[in-house]
Amino acid sequence: MAVTIRDVARASGVHVSTVSRTFSAPHLVSADTRERVLAIAGELGYRPNRAARALTTGRTHNLGLIVSDIANPFFPPLIKAAQAYAREREYHVFVADTDEDPQAEEELIQTLAKQVDGVVLVAPRLTNQAIERLGMELPFVVVNRKVKGLSAVLMDVAQGAAQAVQHLASLGHRRLALLGGPRGSWTSEQMRKSAEAAVAGHGIDLTAIGPNAPTEEGGQAAARAVQGSGATAVLAYNDLVAIGVIEGLGELGVEVPGDVSVVGVDDTVAGRLNRPKLTTIVMPTPAAGRTAVDLLLQAVDAGGGRTAAQTILETGIVVRESTGPAPA
The missing domain is CATH 3.40.50.2300 (Response regulator)
Structure with a gap:
């Protein structure tokens, strides 16, 4: 038979609600209790029901990440870093590609809004006004764009x-x-x-x-x-x-x-x-991916209210073979 949350609570010596918080809001559980519950859950093979958690907490534990062209080699390192960081926080990332089309970008946002807790927009092609309007519906973080009232990760x-x-x-x-x-x-x-x-x-x-x-x-x-x-x-x-x-x-x-x-x-x-x-x-695309997810989860934890944190990441030149002295 499948292991239930009550089995974990009984084996851990805690209330069922404590086990639930360990998985849905771990910051509300003491470190010692959280470690004990997670260890016993692992031993018993318990896996929380994500659909049930979503009904209880109002969260899907899914995030959207929208890029303008997934074939551009700039984006994959950012995507991988964002997914890895989200996974550490027990979130999954839905990746979508707009093919440089602002209309497709808006349609994707509206579709994902029903399935995710927040969206990261990377180098968006929508106007700032459109992003501000859509950002009223759910938490947004933008990468390489400044939008009034929204958190941003900017590569300098x-x-x-x-x-x-x-x-x-x-x-x-x-x-x-x-x-x-x-x-x-x-x-x-x-x-x-x-x-x-x-x-x-x-x-x-x-x-x-x-x-x-x-x-x-x-x-x-x-x-x-x-x-x-x-x-x-x-x-x-x-x-x-x-x-x-x-x-x-x-x-x-x-x-x-x-x-x-x-x-x-x-x-x-x-x-x-x-x-x-x-x-x-x-x-610094991997750093941008991690930072964007971190800012988005902060907004989600704050109840979805509009935030305007801004992180600027340094850039620098690397010299190889395509530059040389000016011709005479």
Whole structure:
């Protein structure tokens, strides 16, 4: 016969409600009692009924995590870290992909709202107004976006962009092309502002090219504009765009880094395997995944009220083969 909560309570010498709290609200149970109950539950093979817990506590112990393109190698490390951290807190994560479509993003949020206790939105494509409206329904945390009244995890891409400009200036580059991302991207806007401020101190001419699709194809399509700008260096929205522009420039007979240096953003496996290996801005994606889930669970524990905690994670440049001295 299946082991019941009463069996665990009897063997532990505690009330049934104490066993229930051990699994549904462990912070309300003393450490010694919690450890004893969990140990005995493990010995007996007891597994709490999640559906029953949801009816009792009003929680599903499920979280939603929505990304704009699951095929982009930027997202998997974040997803894995978020899932692992959620599992430690006895939560499960439903992952969904919007394919860069804001309408699909809103539909997914509305669907998940019935099945989860909160949602993490990573690099959302919805407007801030839409996110604020949807955030009235259940707890939200946004990653790489600032939305009034919502908690956020921000990777300081502005810091990384400034370091990239400094690196390129030290190599003698004086004409820089900035390949932006999709329209409305918070990351793209932060990169632009930071690059504009940084080039002013180095006497560098900056040409902004975009918006661009945040894909390899987007980078390839921008290659001719880069060539036409006369730039000897490129700062790309992400590693995929950087890899694409390297391919596109190669097709035009432009060598990287001999003729043009290229810097990406994200430090993905694709960039490390590319030839030339990609100089890039390291984004702390695993830390962002863990932090976003932690902030979301804080909001859930607070009863779903709107919170506005903000965590900023540092970034930095790693220099590889795709950057070199400016051509004579």
